[in-house]
Amino acid sequence: MGTRFEILINKSPQKTLNKLKDKDEKVAKIISDHIIKLEDDPYTPRSGTDIDHIKGSKPPGYRLRIGAQIRVEYNINSFNQTVTITRIHLTKRRKSDYKK
Template sequence: MKICDSSGDEVQIMPFIVMLSPDAQKYLDSLDKKHIKNIKKHLKELEKGPFKPRAGCDIDIIGGSGRPPMYRLRIGNFRAVYFVDGNTVYITDLFPKKRDSAYREN
């Protein structure tokens, strides 16, 4: 699909840039190669659009009324928490999903 401006010229859409906080990078570096590869693949998907969930990119808005809004990306047994400023996606936290949260009592 091409996107054109009012004069009919094709417009180049800037992809998003993903940046990790020092803590998120440190955690990522501590994982084995298999997990690192999978997490990087999912984080790369955020470059295409960090707001809308789609196949292979399970995104959910989290938190309350904070500015900017915070999002959660599910990556198998890991979670990435991030916010978006302009065209930059800032990964603030990367962590394993707590197993007990999947078995909460209602």
């Protein structure tokens, strides 16, 4: 097993997560569980974890998609073995998302 990454969460995404814990604890737990999985491998998509590189971002950023409505953006420092969560974004469903 390789080296584990340390997870750091910036102030803004931490506030989002704390607010979400008050509103919808189940969703907050799902997000937290996915963030914890980044300790093992923050680069590779796997079942239930859609990871994509954000093109043109400096430093190189990544996006973790959880379901249709949750995005977690983060940066990786491979030298220090850290993953820094920079943004948690919840999107609203559009009418086009619903089946007719």
